[in-house]
Amino acid sequence: MNDQTKGMLFGIFGVLFIAPDSLFIRLISADVYTIIFWRSFISGTLILFGLLVYHRSNIIAVFRGIGRNALWYGFFLAISGPMFALSVNLTAVSNTVFIVATMPVFSAISSWFLIGERISRRMVWTICFALFGIGIIAFGSAHDEATSLLGDLFAVGCAASFGVGLTFARRSKSSSMIPVTPFALIISSFFFLPFATPFVFNGIDAPLVMGHNILIAISTCFIALSPRYITSAEVALLILGESILAPILVWYVIGEFPGEWALIGGTVVLATLCVSNLLALRNNSVS
Numbered sequence: 001m002n003d004q005t006k007g008m009l010f011g012i013f014g015v016l017f018i019a020p021d022s023l024f025i026r027l028i029s030a031d032v033y034t035i036i037f038w039r040s041f042i043s044g045t046l047i048l049f050g051l052l053v054y055h056r057s058n059i060i061a062v063f064r065g066i067g068r069n070a071l072w073y074g075f076f077l078a079i080s081g082p083m084f085a086l087s088v089n090l091t092a093v094s095n096t097v098f099i100v101a102t103m104p105v106f107s108a109i110s111s112w113f114l115i116g117e118r119i120s121r122r123m124v125w126t127i128c129f130a131l132f133g134i135g136i137i138a139f140g141s142a143h144d145e146a147t148s149l150l151g152d153l154f155a156v157g158c159a160a161s162f163g164v165g166l167t168f169a170r171r172s173k174s175s176s177m178i179p180v181t182p183f184a185l186i187i188s189s190f191f192f193l194p195f196a197t198p199f200v201f202n203g204i205d206a207p208l209v210m211g212h213n214i215l216i217a218i219s220t221c222f223i224a225l226s227p228r229y230i231t232s233a234e235v236a237l238l239i240l241g242e243s244i245l246a247p248i249l250v251w252y253v254i255g256e257f258p259g260e261w262a263l264i265g266g267t268v269v270l271a272t273l274c275v276s277n278l279l280a281l282r283n284n285s286v287s
Contacts, residue, residue: 007229011238014222017215019245022093024212025085026254029202032089033195035209036082040192042213043220044185050221051179066180069172074184076165077220082188083158091151094247094258095137098266099155101243102130104273106163111231114164115171126276133268140261147259166235169227177224185220240273 028035055062087096105127111117119127134156141147169177226235243266250256258266 003229007226007234008238010222010226010229011235012241014219014226015239015241015245017219017222018239019242020215020249021084021212021219021242022088022096022246023249023253024208024215025088026093026250026256028205028208028212030200030205030209031197032085033192034197034200035089036085036192037189037196037198038209039085039213039216040078040081040185040189041198042210043217044182044189046214046217047178047185047221048182050217051182062179065175067172067175069168070175070177070180072168073165073172073177073224074180076161076168077181078184078188080158080162080165081185081216082192083154083161087151087154087158089151090154091141091147092259092262093250093256094262094266095141095147095152096155096158097243097246098137098262098269099134099152100159100162101240101266101269101273102134102156103159103163103166103239104276105130106160107166107231107235110164110167111170114167117231122276122279126272129272130269133265133272136265136268137262138265140259140265144259144261147262166227169224170231170235173228176228178221181220181224240270243270 025032025035030038051062052059084096084100087099105123108117108119108123108127112119134152138149138152141149141152223235223239226238247258247266251258
């Protein structure tokens with residue numbers, strides 16, 4: 001199995017496990033800060049436990065091997081997750097995931113600044129059309145009481161921060177990003193602890209929280225591994241799968257209709273990124 005296939009498989013499995021994320025946020029009745037706390041703390045603890053079991057006596061050496069790029073990756077991971085939860089809390093799930101789908105744009109721009117990967121003409125057009133799609137979604141949010149511009153801005157922040165984080169992971173592709181993820185997640189959880197009520201559960205919240213965080217922990221590991229084998233922009237393009245699956249899940253389970261403007265803007269974003277990806281694959285096959 002070559003590196004391209006490995007990276008694609010890690011990314012695909014990461015997307016499949018993260019797709020129900022927004023649905024869980026909707027189903028859990030706790031306030032958003034409590035959700036953020038458990039979302040980060042439990043998944044971080046599970047990853048830490050897995051590292052301890054897997055590496056055993058070598059765990060100290062593994063932690064000492066965390067480099068500067070991994071620390072930056074951890075920083076952007078720590079802020080992207082809470083912004084995603086805040087966005088889902090404030091606006092429609094469809095708005096959030098369609099805007100987060102623009103992550104490849106931020107990966108491409110940050111890759112240009114950080115590792116000198118030139119932005120192609122194709123990517124320039126991709127950025128323009130993706131921003132146009134976001135503008136349509138934002139226009140709908142300004143005229144729909146069920147959505148909000150602030151929630152859309154948090155989604156942009158999530159896309160930007162994780163897109164940059166993926167570039168730092170790509171910059172240090174010889175090293176795994178997994179060892180830094182539990183610290184990033186746990187530190188993030190304690191930042192929101194003063195605003196949360198972590199020991200107040202209603203009904204089935206406890207099993208939902210546990211199931212939610214198991215999926216996040218697994219997804220985080222797969223997505224952290226993916227940039228070791230493929231570019232950060234390619235990883236971000238794979239994450240488009242969540243933008244397709246998440247609104248369908250939420251619509252099917254709890255009947256949350258995405259809204260006309262979100263569907264139009266989301267179609268522009270997804271179509272743009274899909275065409276861009278297909279052109280990139282064609283160019284690579286020709287070369």
